[in-house]
Amino acid sequence: MSRRPLPLRRLQQWMSHVVQHPGTAADALAGRTARALVPAAAVEAGDVLVPNPRLSAAGMLDVYNGGYLMRLVEVLQSDFGAMHHVLGDDGFRRFAARYLEKHPSRHPNLNVLGRHVPAFTKAQRTLPHRAFLVDLATLELSVSCAFDAPEFTPLATDAIAAVPQERWDRIRLTPNPSVQLHAFRHPVDEFYQAWKNEKPVAVPKPSPSWLLVNRQGDRVWRRRLSRSAFRVLQRLCAGEPLGHALSTAKPGEPVADWFRDFSQDGLFTALRVARR
Amino acid sequence: MTKLRDLVDQNLGIGLGLRTTHYEDxxxxxxxxxxxxxxSENYMHTGGRPVHVLDQVAERYPVVMHGVSMNIGTTDPIDRAYLSELKALAARCNARWISDHICWTGVNGQNLHxxxxxxxxxxxxxxxxxxxxQVQDVLERPLVLENPSTYLQFAGADFTEPEFLRELxxxxxxxxxxxxxxxFVCAENHGFDAEAYLRAVPWDHVxxxxxxxxxxxxxxRLDTHDHPVCKEVWQLFALANRLSGGRSTLLEWDANIPDFATTHREAKKALRHGARARERGALVGARR
Known part of the structure; x- marks a missing residue:
């Protein structure tokens, strides 16, 4: 067997495959993909890795293989702690391992590792409490996204108040980049808060809920909304004229109070007044 | 372009990793x-609390950037978007230098972290x-690269690690x-003499x-950054100080992180092994 070094590209493809393999390094080395890149005989003969008296070739590679899954599962567990609570250690580890096979990291930053978790959860047909977990994953991802949203300067409440009410039909507002609105099938925020308070509750039955997630300063906030307030805010965030968005509330609803709260919470960064 | 000599000569003293668990302290x-x-990556692609904290820290202390995702050794193309962000972050926090590792972190567009x-x-x-x-051209400054902990060695090497560092x-x-x-970890894992390694290092580049x-x-042995520094590493550090004449020194603690005071005390042990504290007011280019 030749001891000529393998081309770097092939060596990296081989090691990358072995490290990411969901089984052990020995499982990976025995597989077709690894053998096509580097013959098993070359590995066994010590032509690829310098022999180590305490570890076999597979053993050395296992240090990397074991670390890969452990590290990335830990990251997902940190971002999806409430999901981990529902699924348990083993269940979450299996879920995360499948997720990483489908969505390996392609980004320098681990902040975005979990961005496909809600969609992936939806596709897991045998997952217990799947519909609830889709909501929960969406909420937890939303909190991370609000935390990491680009910097912004909120529009001063004075700037909005300075526009005479008769011109509200011509005002369009720009939401800050941390604002996220969710219509859920379950009362997921109550569950999430109970988990955060370390007083977890049972997985709830379906019942619609509406949630605003945003960042103010360097803190992320969640606010449960009524369906009507949610719709008004949704229209404002979509760029509908202020006057029109507010007019969609039902008579008697405290729409002025909602709007004051939205403004005071710094949900908007700009207003444009359209010309007639 | 910053000169390497300026970085080598700029002894910042004893530093600590900025970690979220210590933000309050x-x-x-x-x-x-x-x-x-x-x-570095903890402050990229984010606009919330991390950068807000970093801005305040950078107003008061010298900041150095240490990355884990440059992927300098990969056979994939260089990630220019990553470098642009890195450069912008360096400008934002007035980074004294930018470091990463002599390694690769992924191939075929994947990042194994x-x-x-x-x-x-x-x-x-x-x-x-x-x-x-290429990276130095983009960053317009010398890149600083770290010798990694490794758990395997590839056969057919033309160089020992210190020889490789010298050539690079x-x-x-x-x-x-x-x-x-x-x-120390590599010497134990691969059976070489750690002191001989240090004697072969190109110190004028450290x-x-x-x-x-x-x-x-x-x-x-696994490089976990979750324990105090062991006796053997302190001994090697003392030798490294003698060989180099002293350099800026940083304690890394990334898992099971103790409270701030304990971490700082551990870092200051470096003073007993030949490291020097920073002389106040001696920094060039500090914001304050």
Missing amino acids: ILGKWPAVDWFEIL DLLPLPYTEAALRHLVARVK TAATGCGLLMDVNNV VYFHLAGHTVHATH
């Missing part, structure tokens, strides 16, 4: 730490030299981050030191 007390090192070893061959050296030069630095003018714990703890397994 740091922002509340502004402790007398010589400098902070940030994990691990520091994977390179073969120390002529071909790998040529590949790395070309990429380091001579060809590119890049700096080195000498992680003394990594030298910008700073890393110190950290590691975990001892039955078959190998």
